[in-house]
Amino acid sequence: MKLSYHRTVTFIARKDHLPQCFPRMTFRILIFVLVGAFIYPLTRCDKYPEDKGSAFQLFQDWKREHNKVYRNHVIESGKFKVFQENLKLINDLNVKFQGKTTFGLNHLADMSPREFSSTVLMPKRRAPVFEKERYVRSSLSGALPDSFDWTNQSKVTAVKDQGAAGSCWAFSAIGNIEGQWAMMGKPLTNFSVEQIVDCDGMEDVPKGEADCGVFGGWPFLAYQYVMKAGGLETWEDYWYCSGLGGAPGTCEVCPAPGYNTTLCGPPIPYCNMSQSCVTKLDVNKFHPGLKVASWKAIDQNETSIAEQLIKLGPLSVALNAELLQFYHHGIFDPPTFVCDPKNLDHAVLLVGYGSEKSIFGTKDYWKIKNSWGPKWGEKGYFRILRGQGKCGINTAVTSAVLAPN
Structure with a gap:
């Protein structure tokens, strides 16, 4: 043509x-x-x-x-x-x-790949190694279904947009907690990502890890913050305003209490304290009954990950996302040398898996919820090759454990 x-x-x-x-x-x-x-x-x-x-x-x-x-x-x-x-x-x-x-x-088309990496993605980091007792033991007793998807079972909230901020880790953690809440038979609820960004100054100094607001962090540390804080507000009560480019309703983010300048680097030089965690957080608005009691990790075996996805609910995962800026459709399968699995820079939410037959053959894939808005990719989602540890997608899989109520 x-x-x-x-x-x-x-x-x-x-x-x-x-x-x-x-x-x-x-x-x-x-x-x-x-x-x-x-x-x-x-x-x-x-x-x-x-x-x-x-x-x-x-x-x-x-x-x-x-x-x-x-x-x-x-x-x-x-x-x-x-x-x-x-x-x-x-x-x-x-x-x-x-x-x-x-x-x-x-x-994202007016951002160079370098600006995209430095603004939307997080600084590259290796996957953390957790204590043995953190890992969920596989209990697979039969074959797994050929495909599975939590998005059609009222366990996944609508796709959000993190904007020009490295806050994906908070979206990933909150997405997991939302799924855990729904798995308990509770109404699907949008919880506050901004509370995590503003208030989470958790750190693991021996491992060199810390949560750094708009400069990145780790979902597993976010779970620990919610445990310490005692709960979460909803999205409506503590709405997201970081990284929205100066539009009405945006905020000038202050560093979280306990912000570690050694591990995170210098904070933004100016912030509005009237918009800080100290001012905005209201524990009286914590969602009734929601408490994080602990958290678990899943090993890198992708069959185990599929098993735990079905058993536990949507899972927090991380990957190297350098080449995803302009992803539109299909199963993402870049060569390893351009998508180093040891350089994680983006956290997302694993919601399903399946296989696709095409003229190129049959490929197994993971279905992932992203935080770059519903117009990006496949209505805010993307698929990535399953079974080969593509881009490190299997190296940092975690889930919060909620207290029963």
Whole structure:
């Protein structure tokens, strides 16, 4: 299919800003070309336009779609340059992944990969190693179902957006706690992520780990904070305001009580104490009956993880998410050398698993709830290859244990 520029732009806009790529194959030969570090078949794509004029028109459409407004022309000009570079990056990714995973424009398209990593993702870290008694013992006595999904069983709340803050760890921990609450037969409830971001200054100094607000943290330490605090407010009572880019309802985040500058680095130099944990937290608004009694870890065996997902409910997991900025659809399966499983920088919520048959064969996958908004990926979710420890998805799996009531 050959399209003029005008028709190409219209086609992309109607397909949620996603170029369509199809492998070009013949019955006689499949040509492979080495480009960069990837080996991939030649493809024919309705690519995003890369020339300046066409990219600028697409940029205007993209700004309207995502309500992007910049303070001045200089900033907007810089953002357009980033946007144009990202068009090239997305086109390249779509060719390299052969249509097995597709990538497209989304609300993150005015952030360079470096800015994305430093703002939305957390500093890279190795998976923690816990004491043996923390790990849940497998009790598998029969075959697991071929697929499973908590999202259609009222155990997973709606997808949220963390914005321009490294607060994914708090979303992951809260997502797990919400699932645990629902697993007890309680009404599905949105609990406060902002309480964790504002108030959790937990640390494990011997292991060199700490919760650092908008600069990252660990779900297992978040569970310990909730244990110490004695409960959680709901999202409605203590709403999320970090990382929302100066929009109405945002906040200037103060460091949590106990913030460890050695492990976390210097806090944001200015904050509004009227919006701090000390001022906002109201223990009288803690949700009745919700208490975290302990927490557990699951070992790296992915069959064990599937077993515990079914048994315990949605699980907190972490992975290397560098290449997920423009993920749109499909089973994410990058080569290990571009997705180091030892460099974790994003925490998410494992909600299901399954298998997909396609022209590329059958692939097992995990279904993951992300915290980049419902327009990102597959309605806020993504799928990643299951069974190979892809991007470290199996290395930091944990769950809170709630007190019975």
